[in-house]
Amino acid sequence: MKRTKENFSKQAHLYRKFRPQYPKALLQMLAELPENNICLWDCGTGNGQVAAALSTAFKTVQATDISTEQIKYAIPKDNIHYSVQAAEKTSFDANQFDLITVAQAMHWFDFDAFYKEVQRVAKKNAILAIWGYGLLRISEEIDVLIDDYYTQIIGPYWDVERKHIDNHYTSIPFPFEALEINRSYSIDLQWKLDELEGYLNTWSSLQKYLREHATNPVDTVIKQIEAYWGKEEIKEVSFPIFLKIGRLT
Template identity: 50%
Template sequence: MQAPKDRFSSQSAAYRQFRPQYPPELYAFLLNQVQGRERAWDCGTGNGQVASQLAGHFAEVAATDISQKQLQQATPLPNVHYSLSRAEQTPFPDRHFNLITVAQALHWFDFVAFFAEVQRVARPGALLAVWGYGLLRIGPAIDALLDHFYMQVVGPYWDAERRHIDAAYTSIPFPFAEMEAPPPFAIRQQWHLAQVEGYLSTWSAVRNYQQEKGANPLPELVQQLSPLWGAQALREVRFPIFMRLARL
């Protein structure tokens, strides 16, 4: 089993501030599919965004991550237990969880080992839901600049795992009988340009670029975007969500 990659500890505060929030309809869909509300496990929880939403619907929520700095950004809740743990090897009992979620993290895992662990800790009939979101979309002219930045400027600095996001997780072997995915969800945010810049600063490719070149690629992009955006304008920023589901 390979050692896990941690690309987010160094920017955990920015990650909490700028990463987008999943829409309420995504959670409503998942909760409608779950058989039992005793325990949920949010794996790769980061700063606990998903775990905190599940807390209102389950007696207990386990939330694990490999980054202590990310976990320190999470909001404490009485029924959420945050712990430092690899996805592929956990301390949980067998047949323990009604719901297992992984949001924007599965591509970092050892798939074979993780899915074996899922099978071990899931109750019969438990729901596994893994999802992520693709490149932000705003409008044709702005999107063209973002695409060039994503593919050409920082493209060479993405980890190889990023290809699974580009493929909407269809490139990840899924060893379970797959349920039909819901109609596509999307994250929709009203953002100023500064918030877009903050979000882009959390990209691991931007961080890798800075470490190798000793320069920040974002100011040039922001300068290009600024006349298209408007100084004080709020614009809708849309992130398309993809999801894979299984009944275990």
């Protein structure tokens, strides 16, 4: 079994501050799917964004991540129990969870081992929801610069698993009864330029780049983008969301 990669500890403080929040409509839809809202497992929780948002809908939330630093910065709630655990092997009891969520993390997992663990810890008819978001879109001029940065500058430093994000998770197997979702979702934000800069500094590929180079390429691309985006100007930023939802029979 391969070990899930741990790429987000160094920038954990930035991750909490600058990673985009998921739309309330998506999380509300997920909360309404299980037969019971007793116990949720948010796997690959990162800073606890999803766990915290769904904690009001569930009696108990278990939130796990392999990064001690991410858990250190996680959002505290009385009914959330954070723990450092691999997705593929946990200490949870069998038949425990009504809903299992994985946000922007599934591509790092050993798929077969994780799905085996899901089958073990999920209740009958529980829901598994995995999702991610693609490259942000802002405007035609800025998108060209971001695309070039993404593919040409920082592209060689992405882990191979990044291909699953580029493929919108179509390349990830999903051996469960898929539920049909009749609407699409996106993360739509109002950002200043410094928020874009902060977000770009959270990318895992950047950490690999910085280990080999003395300069931060984010500084250069932000200077290029500034020509189309004043420092105090607010622009609409959109991330397309892709998701797979299944019921465990």
